[in-house]
Amino acid sequence: MTYLFFPGCAYHASAGYKESTEAVCREIGIDLKAIPDWNCCGATVFMGMDMDEAALLTGRIFALAEKTGNHDIVTGCNACFTTLRKFEKKLKEDQALQQTINHKLASCGLGIKKISRVRHLLDVFVNDVPDSAWEHGRKNSVDSIRAGGYYGCQLTRPEGELSHPEQPDILEQFISRLGFAPVDHSAKTMCCGASHAVPYKKQSGKLIKRIIKGISLKEADVVTTICPLCQFNLDNGQSGLPKGGRLPVLFFTQLAGISLGIPFSDLGLDKLLIPFKGVLKHRR
Amino acid sequence: MMTMDQKTFKRLFFEKKNGRSILKCIQCGTCSGSCPFGNDMDHAPRELFQLIRDGEMEEVLRSNTPWYCVSCYQCMTRCPKEIAVTDLMYTLKEMAVKNGFAPSHKMPDLYKSFSQTVKRFGRVTESLVMAGYGIKHPLDAMGALPLAVKLMFRKRFEVLPQKIGQPEKMKPFLTAGVEKEALE
Structure with a gap:
């Protein structure tokens, strides 16, 4: 299975997202081809500063993807996912906008005719990869490890195409398929504060503590996320909590790698701020 | 104003x-x-x-x-x-x-630093965005130093900018030929 991959800017320096995504995709037979010369999607920032520039940034990405052949564009970042799919829709609906963008793109030898579909890597793992690949691939017995899924805001909102906007279950399906014990809790789609953690640290800190509290009250051993910014905020945002009360925050790709028996050193687990190792000792 | x-x-x-x-x-x-x-x-x-x-x-x-x-x-x-x-x-x-109504808030400064980084390199590197923001809000930047050290130990602190093939073309692509009116 080949997909066009939009890594996004936060992917490379995050806590092992790149390492674990690559290792798991290799194991499971998925070929992620990075869109050549991809640029930043503009995130929520450009939409709030200049909507025309925001459309141009995403337009360039769709054009580069089209040049490579219209495979689905897959990304592992919630912000990239929502920004790209927002403009996927806008460009499809608004011919005048498409024309304006094409006019500018022509100066770079690019253009848009057919717009690729934007998808999240979790969607591919759950809906394209057969269940048996995960179930038969299990090498580690992980059923004693309780994992709380954390979706953040922008996977299921605003539209909820992939799973319910406020009570989604796609991540829990995946957690079960890997053999971990999914934990049901009320903080699945509460906001982590995103980039507000920089200028509004105190206010964002409250949100992060509420999320961790909600998950740890259900006696989870780990939290699992699907977005680099969510992972960063939940991992870093626990630094004020007592050591015994902290939960390691892993990417869903790292959970997959653990289940598939991929060595920890290939999953970038040493890059987490709150270490995962203690969990295994505790549970064995 | x-x-x-x-x-x-x-x-x-x-x-x-x-x-x-x-x-x-x-x-x-x-x-x-x-x-x-x-x-x-x-x-x-x-x-x-x-x-x-x-x-x-x-x-x-x-x-x-x-x-x-x-x-x-x-x-x-x-x-x-x-x-x-x-x-x-x-x-x-x-x-x-x-229209110049936002200068008293912190978030627009982060937005500006972010968008300047994108216009200059085509991609975002967190340390550069933080540096641009930190010049205006040194206390926030200082508060982030212990974190920067932790990230360095984990090889997650990028100093060199990530960029596209021809970063010098990004700014003209986004801004050239567009009449930017103060009021839209």
């Missing part, structure tokens, strides 16, 4: 995409109650929409409300009148920035 009178700003807002949708607002407060930062806002969305309808545009554009909006889309999902609240916050941010 009031460049326009309140009436003109109100008219401009209503001309924007979905601008008129706030006329459907029934003031139920679902948006404000759902907002993760509602308590930190000068005027949570319900109140803000009423101020717009009242024509109090200076109060609206100077308020911290759009800058506290984190794009979680909770309000938009729940609004019984299907008002695109988050999208309207983008509209207000853009209006505030382009």
Whole structure:
């Protein structure tokens, strides 16, 4: 299975997202081809500063993807996912906008005719990869490890195409398929504060503590996320909590790698701020 | 620096995409109650929409409300009148920035640093965005130093910018040939 991959800017320096995504995709037979010369999607920032520039940034990405052949564009970042799919829709609906963008793109030898579909890597793992690949691939017995899924805001909102906007279950399906014990809790789609953690640290800190509290009250051993910014905020945002009360925050790709028996050193687990190792000792 | 009178700003807002949708607002407060930062806002969305309808545009554009909006889309999902609240916050941010109403808030400085990094390199490197923001808000930058050290130990601190093949072409691509009016 080949997909066009939009890594996004936060992917490379995050806590092992790149390492674990690559290792798991290799194991499971998925070929992620990075869109050549991809640029930043503009995130929520450009939409709030200049909507025309925001459309141009995403337009360039769709054009580069089209040049490579219209495979689905897959990304592992919630912000990239929502920004790209927002403009996927806008460009499809608004011919005048498409024309304006094409006019500018022509100066770079690019253009848009057919717009690729934007998808999240979790969607591919759950809906394209057969269940048996995960179930038969299990090498580690992980059923004693309780994992709380954390979706953040922008996977299921605003539209909820992939799973319910406020009570989604796609991540829990995946957690079960890997053999971990999914934990049901009320903080699945509460906001982590995103980039507000920089200028509004105190206010964002409250949100992060509420999320961790909600998950740890259900006696989870780990939290699992699907977005680099969510992972960063939940991992870093626990630094004020007592050591015994902290939960390691892993990417869903790292959970997959653990289940598939991929060595920890290939999953970038040493890059987490709150270490995962203690969990295994505790549970064995 | 009031460049326009309140009436003109109100008219401009209503001309924007979905601008008129706030006329459907029934003031139920679902948006404000759902907002993760509602308590930190000068005027949570319900109140803000009423101020717009009242024509109090200076109060609206100077308020911290759009800058506290984190794009979680909770309000938009729940609004019984299907008002695109988050999208309207983008509209207000853009209006505030382009007309010089935002300088007293911190978030626009982070936005500026982010967008300058994208225009210069085509991609974002967190350390550069933080540096640009830190010049204006040194206390926040100092507070982030212990974290920077932790990230360095984990080989997660990027000093060199990530960039596209021809970064010098990004800025002209985004800005050239477009008449940027102060008021849009």
